[in-house]
Amino acid sequence: MYLSVVISKYTMLEIKTKFGNICIAKVHLNEDDVGKVLEACDEQCQVMRTKCYEEVVFATILALKSFNSERNTAKTVRGEILLRLAGVKQIKDALKLVGASKGENFIVIFNVDNPCDKLRRLLQSLGIREIELNKCPQEELKKSLEKMAMVEAF
Template sequence: MKVLNYGTIKIAVARILLEDTSNIFEILPDNVQILNLECWEHAVFSTILALRSFERSTNKAKTIKGEILLRASGTLQIKDAIEAVGAKKGENFIVAFGENAEKDLHELLSKIPAKEIPFGDCEKEYVKKLFEKAALVDVR
């Protein structure tokens, strides 16, 4: 698990091996999103952009969780975003945000059918392209 600060808000991210997605969304609190992405940096950057869009009232989605999906997918359609980067069986990233992000994520990981797995950094040039894709939502 990695924990970062975005101003006064903490963002915690972990890589998980998700065995079953059927009831996962009923368990997730409002400050947690699961994304099927290759890089933790992409998950965190999409979360920061989503939080910033709500601060500035430039959000496209009704919820921060929905905005994270839009940002991570680079699309404006929530249905397309879920299909592209929504939680799937297998490896995913889980992101929590807020004052108690790390604690919230630890508690949630003990309740869901997932195993935390280690992860490393992605190659910088690849991450840069992902960041550009996430930022495109502001341009559209």
């Protein structure tokens, strides 16, 4: 099995995969917050703009899998997540499509022990609160996952 989901007492999700645990939270960022979060995120953290957490889970797993099998396009897992999520091959295009911006964003922590603890500390240090995670409508999710799978195929 590739993953199992653990819902914490907060709205963030911890997902256990064979490529390591990941933790996802949804946040609302104002213009000042975007810069603060991007500056505070290290190589095991990514911030992205998309509609639902399932997309973030799938893109992150695909990115970790690609690095594990040495089939990555990007130089970092962070970059690979954006490429997978956007369904493109160029980082600059991915940043335009799904890069962090004002409004609702997702933050994912990966490749660390206790990723939700790290994410919780990050949010607390920046004074950013989580908002409720939302699921994608099935048809919308299907299209998004197909787009990501196409990047995997090429």
